[in-house]
Amino acid sequence: MSTWGIVGHKRAVSLLRRSVERGRISHAYLFSGASGIGKTTLAMTFAKVLLCASPDPPCNECRRCQSIAKGTHPDVRLLKVAAGSNEALGNETTAKTGKSRSIKIEQIRELQRDTALLPYEGQWKVYIIRNAEDMSIEAANCLLKTLEEPPRSVVLILTCADAKIVPATIVSRCQHVSLWPLGVEEVTAALRQRSGIAEADAKTLAHLSDGRIGWALNAAADSSIVGDRDDRLHKVVDVTGGSRTARFKYAEELAALFSRDPEAVYATLDLWLSWWRDLLLIKNGCHDMVTNLHMVTRLLEQAMKYTVEQLHGFMVEIESARSQLERNVNARLALEVMVLNVPQAYG
Template sequence: MSNWTHIVGHQWAVEMLANGLVNDRLGHAYLITGPEQVGKTTLARTFAQALNCEASEPERPCGHCRPCKLIAIDRHPDVKLITPELSGRGKLTLKIETIRQLQQDLNLSAYEARYKVAILERFDAATVGAANAFLKTLEEPPGKVVLLLTATDADMLLPTIASRCRTLNLRPLPTDLIEQSLATRWQVPAEKAMLLAHLADGRLGWAIQAAEDETILQTRTEQITHLHDALAGRRVQRFALADKLARQPDTLPNLLKTWLSWWRDLTLLNQRQGQSISLMLTNMDEIERLEPLATAWSEQQITASLNQTNLALWQLERNANTRLVLENLLLVYPFPKLV
């Protein structure tokens, strides 16, 4: 088991896969579900290494042999990583042509591996045609082939696809585990590790990416600044901000998700006044702003703002008028009290 230790958390899933390998009770298809960047592909890739590692049990995967090294960088000829393509409006799509090409590859003999493996990321992005085409491979898989599908939710797949896979549902990781891992494995400074762990919402992959890419936190700072500007402004300033933000529609989903997390924190503080809940917050660096607002605004004001932010996200996903959605949202947010 020790050679799976670079996987943080998800111990039950690791044990299930490792035991299946040791006891020669492998399935031909696995569906790994869970939130984005929670570790689904990392688990799938490590399992592919274990399947083809040249070391003996219980050392697999060793991480040092040729198959392990090639699989780690997605360069092994017998281990395919299939990812959806970005189509119009930035939507991810897994096309039937990609599935048919994969099926041809899987029907060929392996070059050097013990098992041919296909890792299909975000299979919930597959078109109906692609999913139906892949169903034949799930029903009649070639010998010595293991299929590893990932998706955010099994319910987003065709029932006939999910029912033919062994499902592993990965859950968000505890905040303290992410914080500890960032500090010890990735040498992230303690204060930054704590902030990223709270912002990560259980997604270690996001936290690692944000630790390595400064622009992620910079973007969040800009998003929070826009929110503060809105809350400090009167109607004219808010309409001007709505106009400005509407000119950058691609940035709005992430911006509104950041705002949503801020309002959730405020809701938590408002409903649990007097209790020590600061460690449960997402936006730890905003607590000095949040605490006074939690008492200054009513529960109705805060709840209305939270719900309207959620509604705005839903409306934008359905191609509503961007500026109108933002104007309606900013008019619901509490206005500053006139002095």
């Protein structure tokens, strides 16, 4: 069975392949899964399968496959989030709060005008809407029209990190395909094969990736990705052992960042969580499962200073800070409470 050249995601690929084989292509799909897990790659590959001229699609060699890969095929369009400030967003709001960027209603209207035209060649027109949770409410309502009465040749592929934050009216009109993290060994093997990096480096990246193959491949190609992550993680570790003043200052910095770039703060909270989850795993003797394997010495040293209850308790604090930010509670207050609740180390 062909995997379409996709690493992992066997269930998702076989579901899509069956729909092609049976000639029962849905007009709308929703691919959900963590950032960097491979949603866009799968969407682009599916577009190739639908349009490729070879008997065994996707061939990745024909003109259609190649122009899809380059983003120049007129029947495959990738909708991007419009960058800009809150001001540029006007009075459009996203379903998820705290966002300064969104997919705007004008982009959806333009898509709708385009769907009315016949495909340039072949049978399908594919529209990929990345990060569907970033649609403004107005844009989402507008898209509903297309989802309710899709033109015959149109296939919409929406992607999102979490289907729970996409409006239910949208989700219910899509075929939902969940993408789950890959295993450490699968990611390691793919990195060895595709990026040609050494076994030990591949293993480190595979652990850091949390099963997100796209993230791992990008990180293998660009060392600054891991470098930046390490800088932020070291700060987390320093703040953990730092004074009250240092913690307040850190919370203040993060809160300021939140108003400019909320996603960066959510990513930082993910780092906090990964560190404390690792401490808990080490404490429970599950060394193989830690994310930050390259900092195992530091983890071992810190894990000795906390009880299991303290580690559990603080992970709850991190989750609570996160959900408060999502609910638009005073960011600085939520972050201050979190850093002040870092448990007291003993020993």
